Amino acid sequence: MNSALTAIRASIVLMLLCGLIYPLVTTGAAGVLFPKQAKGSLIEVNGQPVGSELIAQDFASPKLFHPRASNAKYDPTASAGSNMMIASEDYVKSIQEKIDALHKENPSLTDIPADLVTVSGSGFDPDLSPEGAKAQVPRISKASGISEQDLNALVDRLTKSRQLGVFGEPRVNVLEINLEMLKMVQKP
């Protein structure tokens, strides 16, 4: 009986310590130290939030850089990754179709950037590989009138290198590059 009571008391005490006090203290400290990140790295334009730096959004206009395909339809209230079975004829065929579509926009492409023809793991991959961004340049240039040279230079400028020079892969944030591009268009 005594040991049952101890089990109950211990469970409740630890629930309050680990389940409430710890996250509360962490939230307080994080909010003071890193307020922007703690709220979701939101990006504002003219005082209005237009998205999060970390969450991909759907860009369909040919004038903009397109993010990677999403199984969640870019809806953060229902995340979903790719659950494609890759060792199948159907998969190879579906990728081949995407490659053909890409070739139509950019006939000179030889190596296909893998991120452009596959579905992301999270549904919100905010990045493209630099090659994946550059592969879209001919289409964007044609639609927006910005020269390919300027667009390629923009990709190079916004490419984030590996962290600490070692970790991860080089990447371009899609929302960031589209915002920069809109600024270029608006300039007289």
Next chain:
Amino acid sequence: MGMGFIQVALTLVIIMLLVKPVGTYMVKVFGQEKTWLDRIFGPGERLLYRLMGVRENEAMGWKKYVGAILASNFVMMLLLYLVLRLQGSLPLNPDGIGNMGAAQAFNTAASFITNTNWQSYSGENGLSYLSQLLAITFPMFTSAATGFALAIAFIRGLVGRQDNLGNFYVDLVRSITRIFLPLSFLVALFLVFQGIPQTFQGAVDVTTLEGAKQTITRGLIGSLEAIKHVGTNGGGWFGTNAAHPFENPTPLTNMVHIVCMMLLPTSLVYAFGLMIRNKKQGWAVFTAMGLIFLVMLSVIFVSEYRGVAALDAAGVHGNMEGKEVRFGISESALFTTVTTAATTGSVNNMHESLTPLGSIVPMAEMMLNNVFGGKGVGLLNGLLYLILSVFICGLMVGRTPEFLGKKIEGKEVKLAAIALLIHPFIILAPTALALATNAGTSSISNGGTHGLSEVLYAFTSGAANNGSAFAGLNANTDFYNIGIGLVMLFGRYISIIAMLAIAGSLAVKRVVPVTTGTLRTNTPLFTGILIMIILVIGALTFFPALALGPIAEHLAMPH
């Protein structure tokens, strides 16, 4: 591939550098002698003991220790179940989430109390903030601490002279106050610095550049992510887990996640060597686990870089399906190997979309269940294999098998056999049942051999208390919620009872002096035997199932 190799190697070096200091610290935490730690943590801990009604100096024999584990875990599981069932009417629910159904709440409570973190729900639309705190973050601490306490108690049995395994509640509290809480707090702050949200505010509506509405869900994610990996738990705030940019925003958070997962399981093996006063023995076990780990890592690394041959010819190199650009192939392969070795179960890429050979790696690691393994439990599984190896070697050379001077006899071997055999049984029997019934097969999303892998993976993940998934399987049905829920509970508690029974039995045995006739268990030769025994038993048990699933799929791959 070159840079990929370098970052993987560098991460492993960081882990190796931490093993000794952290292992040494662990021994201090659980030691009987007074240390400087008591001055810092003692007052707070004594307050906790008073609130809990725990007598700090009370010693527990193995039965009492098991009893305390089961009683406390039962109460906690009940609390989790209640929170989930009532979350709709409880506070801290900014996104207006409703109550969870009975079968799913049972599955989730079982999942988190057993350190599995299998998720048949998606956090962003299935849990309130209060549930994420009380039903998810809280058991992430206690389930990890319970595993730790179990391992420490077992080691005390190995070296002890009487049936005194320590005090469960003291071990539980100390591992939380001296290891998990401080470490998680620091890690959480770093994660938020890198971009993980940590806020009570609910979802925020934004208007995208193209004028559409996007609802961005947030929460107290940093504090959850930290203990999720420090405690090798693995349950994510979101459905897509550590692939989600809010759970794993940068390559650095990815590296920290990986180091956190491996830190305590690897250090515990070193601590084991210190506690039994035989460092060589600790390193012998470490080497066996480490070698298997490296082989697994190499297989998935190469396989994912090779991708699908037919696509490679078309100009698409490597397999990026279900992976994130910031991690690429190397960081994804490493994460998958680590998360199933340390039985964490979080994923930063979708395992369902791995190459067939790549997908064998997470499955095989969960099937062996001792490549470092989860908090405490992995070491114990390794030691069970070690006991079995000692026994088999003893039979072969005609000597009474001994380990650390204690005779291994029929009782211990029988208990070890139970603990080892229950694992394949609760994987293969439910898999067969699921494949033979409509309730089981109707959840499969991809057909053929891959569909078999989906089901096999699910029950392997549950039995190994891992929690990762081939996420195509629709696991939110009564059949899978209850089935996997039971498998998780059996997988955890049957082996806990068997292991502590072995500890209790060994603890009261007389120590036999070492002679020239003693079988040395800390030599390279014995490490080799241990690896062989692990692989042979694993292969004999699981090879047929793997042959029908990923191996058949690989052979039929389009060229």
